Amino acid sequence: MRELIKDNLKFLIFLAIFGLVGGYFTALYSVQILTQEMLDEVIAQVGSVDVLIVITTLQSLSYAIILGIIGKILAKKIGVWRNVTFNKKGNIELIFVTLVGGAAFILLDVVIFGNFSEVIKDSYAIKPTFEYIIASVTYGAVIEEIMLRLFFMSLIAFIIQKIAKKDEMNDRILMIANVIAALLFAAWHLPATIMSISPITPMIIFRCFLLNGGFGLMFGRLYRKYGIHYAMLAHGGVHIISKLIWILFI
DSSP states (O other), X not given: OHHHHHHTHHHHHHXXXXXXXXXXXXXXXXXXXXXXXXXXXXXXXXXXXXXXXXXXXXXXXXXXXXXXHHHXXXXXXXXXXXXXXXXXXXXXXXXXXXXXXXHHHHHHHHHTGGGTOHHHHHHTTSOXXXXXXXXXXXXXXXXXXXXXXXXXXXXXXXXXXXXXXOSSOOHHHHHHHHHHHHHHHHHHTHHHHHHHSSXXXXXXXXXXXXXXXXXXXXXXXXXXXXXXXXXXXXXXXXHHHHHHHHHHHO
């Protein structure tokens, strides 16, 4: 255990910082969007809003550290772990995904999906809060990538490799793992979609899988080719660009 901590000290510090910050601001934003009835139910279960914030923050911290370390071990086993370095080709893909993805993330709602749901259209009448922005670029960009790409995508690839009895990892296995992880990423957002958008229609479900699954595939590709730091930066960049368009032009 001591050697594990020593070898991964910088990574553990990184995980701890983003786990705490991401969890805290995600908790604050969650409290903001809960109806009073829902908030009262949560308080009845945990005791107070402060306790809810502490629980959510500690949950995020545990996800970050446990899944982050296991994910790094798995990533090394399947050969996709890369230290934080940058190259021209990866930077170009990163910028492309960030700019195009950030614009598409919000414009698809404004131009297309808002026509199928008044809830979606009305949601852009209120500008994003500070808590929401910070949560999206800490928990969203880092903790979600730790869970869905570094841990889950790596785990799926590792399992497929063992089942297929392949001595070495190959791109085909990694692409299959990426698709599965992206679909899970999309499905993970379904409960929040169902809770926030009513009525739920096939178009709304399609929106959930298109936006979250599509971006998941792009982030997975960056992870597979250039490292988890590229996936995190792209995820955070998409959120930043989409929020800037929302704040400045919508």
